[in-house]
Amino acid sequence: MTRLAHIADLHFGDEDPSLVADFLTRLPEAGVDVVVVAGDLTQTGSRREFALAADFLAAIDPPVVLTPGNHDTPLLDIASRLTRPWRRLQSAMAAHATPRFADNDIHIESFNSARGAQFRLDWSLGVISRRKLAAPIKALSESPAGTRILTAHHPILSPLENRGRARTRRAPRFAQQIAETADLVLTGHLHQHFACPVDTGARTSWFVGVSTAFSSRTREEAAGFNLIDISDTHFDLHRFDAVEQGDQRKFEATGKTRLERQ
Numbered sequence: 001m002t003r004l005a006h007i008a009d010l011h012f013g014d015e016d017p018s019l020v021a022d023f024l025t026r027l028p029e030a031g032v033d034v035v036v037v038a039g040d041l042t043q044t045g046s047r048r049e050f051a052l053a054a055d056f057l058a059a060i061d062p063p064v065v066l067t068p069g070n071h072d073t074p075l076l077d078i079a080s081r082l083t084r085p086w087r088r089l090q091s092a093m094a095a096h097a098t099p100r101f102a103d104n105d106i107h108i109e110s111f112n113s114a115r116g117a118q119f120r121l122d123w124s125l126g127v128i129s130r131r132k133l134a135a136p137i138k139a140l141s142e143s144p145a146g147t148r149i150l151t152a153h154h155p156i157l158s159p160l161e162n163r164g165r166a167r168t169r170r171a172p173r174f175a176q177q178i179a180e181t182a183d184l185v186l187t188g189h190l191h192q193h194f195a196c197p198v199d200t201g202a203r204t205s206w207f208v209g210v211s212t213a214f215s216s217r218t219r220e221e222a223a224g225f226n227l228i229d230i231s232d233t234h235f236d237l238h239r240f241d242a243v244e245q246g247d248q249r250k251f252e253a254t255g256k257t258r259l260e261r262q
């Protein structure tokens with residue numbers, strides 16, 4: 001069995017230090033084999049925030065798979081957003097995380113669904129490009145691993161379908177291909193826990209979202225993260241939510257859901 005931690009929307013710069021400390025304490029105790037960070041490490045893409053995020057990742061022992069989010073490009077530096085939106089992220093994170101991971105049992109690939117700028121008003125929304133998706137889909141298709149996992153920041157399938165903040169461009173077009181290739185799809189952005197199944201005929205693929213990990217300003221849901229136990233027949237999804245404890249917050253296990261793969 002492999003145990004994976006799924007976190008997203010860390011938003012360093014706006015983080016709750018008590019939640020960061022609690023997560024780092026829990027991780028070794030939980031016996032996590034690999035950590036997936038599904039984008040939005042920072043709040044505004046500043047160097048100070050990336051330094052905080054790098055310190056956090058440096059404190060994690062297992063391998064980390066990382067994909068960018070829309071908050072990971074410099075917020076107010078339009079020139080950088082147009083010409084080199086991910087340079088800061090890449091230089092700060094290179095020593096601590098990779099875009100993929102594979103061992104005998106699982107294979108994780110990522111792709112970038114965020115953009116520095118777009119031809120639409122809301123630049124925070126996601127985009128799937130055939131070109132960026134091609135290499136991870138090929139790698140997963142050819143992988144001998146029993147469990148193939150894809151991660152991106154923006155939702156591909158979610159309970160919001162393709163409305164509101166879940167308007168990921170071309171997601172409806174690529175969702176079925178992704179479901180047929182990946183057994184598990186891990187995303188962030190919505191600050192919402194969910195698990196959506198897709199029956200491909202041969203098996204069930206699961207699209208899983210997670211709340212913000214550490215943000216001090218939460219939307220409808222408490223901050224939280226997922227631990228996912230991977231076996232050949234099912235995924236056990238353990239959900240953790242932040243709870244108030246005096247003037248601090250800590251994570252608490254709030255539920256376990258079995259996601260059948262057959």
Ligand SMILES: [Fe+2]
Pocket residue numbers: 040069070071153188189190
């Ligand atoms: Fe986001």
